[in-house]
Amino acid sequence: MAQNRRVAVTGLGVVSSVGIGKDHFWNSISNGKSGITRIKSFDTSAFDCHYGGEVKGFSVFDFLDDKNVALLGRNSQFAIISSFLALKDSGYRLDTLKREKTGVILGTVFGEKGMEHSLEVAAQRKPDKITYSQIASSLPNCISSNVAAYFSLSGRNSVIPAACAAGNYSISHAFDLIKSGDLNCALAGASDYFSKAAFYSFNRLYAMAPRKCQPFDKNRKGMLLGEGSAILFLETVDSALKRGAHIYAEILGYGLSCDARHLTAPSQQGIEKCIVKALRYSGIGNRQVDYISAHGTGTYSNDRTECAAIKRIFPGYKSIPVSSIKSMLGHTLGAASSIEAVACCLSLEKGIIPPTINFRTTDKECDVDCVPNKARKKNIKVVLNNGFAFGGNNCCVVFKKWGK
Secondary structure, three states, X not given: OOOOOOEEEEEEEEEEOOEEOHHHHHHHHHOOOOOOEEOOOOOOOOOOOOEEXXXXXXXXXXXXXXXXXXXOOHHHHHHHXXXXXXXXXXXXXHHHOOHHHEEEEEEOOOOOOOHHHHHHHHHHHOHXXXXXXXXXXOOOOXXXXXXXXXXXXXXXXXXXXXXXXXXXXXXXXXXXXXXXXXXXXXXXXXXXXXXXXXXXXXXXXXXXXXXXXXXXXXXXXXXXXXXXXEEEEEEEHHHHHHOOOXXXXXXXXXXXXXXXXXXXXXOHHHHHHHHHHHHHHHOOOOOOOOEEEOOOOOXXXXXXXXXXXXHHHOOOHHHOEEEOOHHHHOEOHHHHHHHHHHHHHHHHHHOEEOOEOOOOOEOHHHOOEOOEOOOEEOOOOEEEEEEEOHHHEEEEEEEEEOOO
């Protein structure tokens, strides 16, 4: 087992409500552009919330001339396009990949469960009209399987349904597999589409804001839902250097914890354990973190608990920028921390921290430096990416600016 192998990020692919592709995405979040618009994919008249971060104008044919991909569910389409963009960005030619040593490790919350309704309707009317694509799109592992099938990647393949920390969980697992030598490289990240089930559920939990997401603001009213996908292409540092690849960042380590306490209420102790484990694994002291990409959902409980944990672990917390791009994208569920991982890598490379928009009033319980409303230039070397989830599934990943 080659436990000492270092892991680099050499490709970034993203589909989001503020842009498709890393350049459009970064242009938007670094300029504080919001992707929140009135929901168009289904009727919201029964609820108080009518806004979310839907991906607009998405078509697989803008990237791939493949009718088979167009027949897949929206979530698989997001994941395939994000993977395509990440592979293209990495500069790794598919014909040179050892496909049996290339993994696909993805996370999701809702998978393609939206297809279940189509199956039910088809079964009630004419069972013989149920299509192969409908059946294939209803399997829980269909997202990673569809990505692997499209690119003919026969290495380790997994879907990690770790709720809203699924993106970080997937990146961490892929990191382990590459570090150990089980894989040479991997497509790692997560994808979630704008699901009716998610919208109905979060409304029933009274967790939704009516129109805008305001992380850390005293008058925050809750989260907004979003959709999207982000994939990181990971490989060993040695491999990246050998082929002269552009390295966005190095992954130093991660931390995992489970609150083992409550399905929806976050635990400060659980979050603290996760952050501490991530720092220890990475060999990083609490004074070496230059930026924290917050989970920052905009709910009263989550923001207060996350800030309390940060303040306890980082004595000089007021000097550490802590921003939430969910203020612009909404909460993209399983995809959230993988989209935020892309933002972390680009922040390290460009020396710019994306803002928390919609911030107006300071909350003394959330008195972190949330980079209010406007991006900030700063030379940052180490970033902590926070991802917390229902069920108390926590995962934090540490990224470092590339330097030999």
